[in-house]
Amino acid sequence: MTRARRELVHPDTTPYYHCICRCVRRAFLCGHDAFSGKSYAHRKHWVLERLRALQSVYAVDICAYAVMSNHYHLVVRLDPELARGWSDEEVMARWNRLFSLPVLVTRYRAGETGTAAERAQAGAMIAEWRERLADLSWFMRSLNEYLARRANEEDGCKGRFWEGRFKSQALLDEAAVLTCMSYVDLNPVRAKLADTPEESDFTSIQQRIVEYSRASKHPPENKPEPERPRLMALATPAQGGHPNRFSFSTEDYLELVDWAGRAIRADKRGAIPGDLPPILSRLGLNPEQYLRHVRRGGRGHHVAALGHVDRLREAAARLGRRFLKGMSQARRLYQVHG
Structure with missing residues (x-):
């Protein structure tokens, strides 16, 4: 049974979410469609x-x-x-970039x-907008509806562009x-669309490799780039003051993705490079199970939440549920028992 989004997304439980959205019938509506011969890249x-x-x-970062x-x-x-710290004027200005303001609020x-x-x-409306401006469903709605309308206009048609509501974890x-970031970043390598992460x-x-190379004054070969979103900085708590700051840096992450990317190449199926990235030990991740997770191509990403068994139990209690699907996967990934 499909659960209400409010039962799946709870910022007090975690601010981090993995979202997946598929084109209707999984058609290649954002790439080269072999059936029609058209390219939508x-x-x-x-x-x-x-x-x-x-x-x-x-x-939203x-x-x-x-x-x-x-x-x-x-x-x-x-x-x-962050949204709670915005003034009413800033909330109205931000909301007005996407939606028309009611006459009452304009006055x-x-x-x-x-x-x-x-x-x-008017104040009640602004308070509601403030909540929506930090809400995952409203963010995804503003993304997906825009893309669907633009694609349908280009195709001169009506109807669904996306399979259904987005999936979230x-x-x-x-x-x-x-683990989830590296799974996402290695999608093209896993699909054999690219040999390396870069x-x-x-x-x-x-994008992170390009930006890191530029910061290190060793830029890669220049190539045309699309306008890209700003990525959340990866920095240890000592380097940044945000309460949800990671305990791993950009260098840690790039090393891990490079290691995992080499391990999942077709000519190294099942192989694990000898030098394990230290971040795996620091975060208590099982290297074999971590690689199995990023190799699986979506299978195993249908659980509602991913995290240590203790965090899954805490999240279930907060949501008034007996358990969350994914306990056995968590035990394998984190090398825990019980």
Whole structure:
């Protein structure tokens, strides 16, 4: 039975979520469609451009992304605390970038409301918008509806573009976030569309490598790039003050993805490079099970949440449920028992 989104997304449980959205009938509506002979690859640029635009509106950070030919993946961090710090004027300005303001709020904004009841009603609307600007469902709605309308207009047709509502998976700890980010970033390598992470177009790992190389003053060969979203910085708690800061750096992450990318290549199926990235030990991840997770191509990503067994139990209790699907997977990934 499909559960209400509010039962799956709860920022007090975790701000991190893995989202997946597929084109209707999984058709290649964002790539080269062999059946029709048409190429829709330019629509991948639309996804990145829209993500960039939405970052100026929502209190949502992009951790990882991969835009494929018939689906896309996102790992995001919700930041309701940031939205709570915005002034009413900023909330109205941000909301107005996507939606028209009601006449009452327009009058309130101009200081033309004459009664306390009008001001209270306008304030209630602004408070609701503030919550929506840090809400995963509203963020995904603003992304998917825009892409669907634009694609349908280009095709001169009506109807569904996406298979249904997006799928989401709660990531309950930093090890879960790390595992899921690398799974997302390695999509093209796993699908044999790229040999290495740096060759994986329309992925956050390629963007991170380019940005890291530029910062290190060793830029790779220049090539045209689409407008890309801003990626959430990877930094240890000592390097940043955000309460949800990771305990791994960009260097840690790039080393891990490079290691995993080499391990899942077709000519090394089942092989594990000898030098394990230290981050696996620090986060208590089983190397074999971690590789199995990023190799699986989506199987095993249908659980509602990913994290340590203790965090799954805490999340289930918070949501008033006896358990969350994924306990056995967590025991294998984290090498725990009980």
